[in-house]
Amino acid sequence: MKLRARAETLLWGAQRASAAVLAVCVLAHLATILYAVRGGLTAAEILSRTRGSFALAFFYGLFVLAVAVHAPVGLRAILRETFGWRGVPLDLGTAAFAGFLVWFGWRAVAGLFA
Amino acid sequence: MADTIDARIWRGGADGRFETFSVPRRASQTVLDVVTYIQRKLDPTLSYRFACRVGMCGSCAMTVNGKPRWTCRTHVARLEDGPLTVEPLRNLPRIKDLAADMAPFFDKWAKAGGRFVPSTDAEADFAIVEPASAERRAADAGIECIGCAVCYSACDLVSWNPDYLGPAALNRAWTLVNDVRDAGNADRLDAVAGDAGCHACHSQQSCREHCPKSLNPTASIAGLKRATLRAAWKGGP
Numbered sequence A: 001m002k003l004r005a006r007a008e009t010l011l012w013g014a015q016r017a018s019a020a021v022l023a024v025c026v027l028a029h030l031a032t033i034l035y036a037v038r039g040g041l042t043a044a045e046i047l048s049r050t051r052g053s054f055a056l057a058f059f060y061g062l063f064v065l066a067v068a069v070h071a072p073v074g075l076r077a078i079l080r081e082t083f084g085w086r087g088v089p090l091d092l093g094t095a096a097f098a099g100f101l102v103w104f105g106w107r108a109v110a111g112l113f114a
Numbered sequence B: 001m002a003d004t005i006d007a008r009i010w011r012g013g014a015d016g017r018f019e020t021f022s023v024p025r026r027a028s029q030t031v032l033d034v035v036t037y038i039q040r041k042l043d044p045t046l047s048y049r050f051a052c053r054v055g056m057c058g059s060c061a062m063t064v065n066g067k068p069r070w071t072c073r074t075h076v077a078r079l080e081d082g083p084l085t086v087e088p089l090r091n092l093p094r095i096k097d098l099a100a101d102m103a104p105f106f107d108k109w110a111k112a113g114g115r116f117v118p119s120t121d122a123e124a125d126f127a128i129v130e131p132a133s134a135e136r137r138a139a140d141a142g143i144e145c146i147g148c149a150v151c152y153s154a155c156d157l158v159s160w161n162p163d164y165l166g167p168a169a170l171n172r173a174w175t176l177v178n179d180v181r182d183a184g185n186a187d188r189l190d191a192v193a194g195d196a197g198c199h200a201c202h203s204q205q206s207c208r209e210h211c212p213k214s215l216n217p218t219a220s221i222a223g224l225k226r227a228t229l230r231a232a233w234k235g236g237p
């Protein structure tokens, strides 16, 4: 397959795969919240449970990664379709957006863990 | 029911206007019958396209009451009440009156790798294709396309992205992807990938809803998505 066609196809595949991960993550996230706040919850209580939890760091780290793949690929498609943007600026712009999501997402996860 | 039909017919090219004709109502009358009556009896300058009149050639499609339809098999009595409005197909340049320019539509069939690429020379014996094989059944599901461009006209993505190959061309490509005698898949999968191809499709099935042959181009496009992903993953076709 030619490079361009291959890249477009793999991006599409990555978006599909990240959607599947997100579906699981969102459900697990909601279920955890509903369970955890039954009797009310303070920030201190949350942090006492999340600090040092590798399971939490792994789960939310993965969640952030799935978002950072899924959203920029979708945004790229929407920008192309709605505004006719194409080419390198669009690719760089949406890649930067992916970087932004990973950076701030993982920073938040680190804040809960450390 | 009134014994005449008020037919609002598009006249002119892109910047034309509607003209209303009064046409006698008949039993089992099709929209193409109405248009033909106008051209034969009321205004011989009316331009439109048809050939077979029995739903085989795909040349008579027009926008009827806002929806793309094959006019030779659309009965006036089964349409919604009120005046009958007939325009050329959407998403294609208007040539004159009811005739749309089909060139961009068929150019995209070629662009999508819609040509059969033989894998053997003419000397070779007949290829044997098992009717029950998965490939043959997948090709069968899309093969009855009559090239009417109704789906192309119904697809919003074509109006947003003029480069989008469209449901019919992609459906054609999918039938060839499944043709075991064909040797053109490497180029074909390149051609149908990406922003102008199968990966842009929203899968909302307007094409399927309107296709007069009850084909499902969305399913063919989904097949192309799988086939391109397989090829991209492996790195080859």
Ligand code: SF4
Binding pocket: B154, B155, B156, B157, B158, B166, B167, B200, B201, B202, B203, B204, B205, B206, B207, B208, B217, B218, B221
């Ligand atoms: S399903 Fe895809 S090809 Fe069919 S009308 Fe929608 S966008 Fe167009």
Ligand code: SF4
Binding pocket: B058, B144, B145, B146, B147, B148, B149, B150, B151, B152, B167, B168, B171, B210, B211, B212, B213, B214, B215, B217
């Ligand atoms: S897929 Fe259906 S609507 Fe589209 S060109 Fe073929 S027959 Fe016409």
Ligand code: FES
Binding pocket: B050, B051, B052, B053, B054, B055, B056, B057, B058, B059, B060, B061, B070, B071, B072, B073
């Ligand atoms: S005239 Fe041939 S399909 Fe309608």
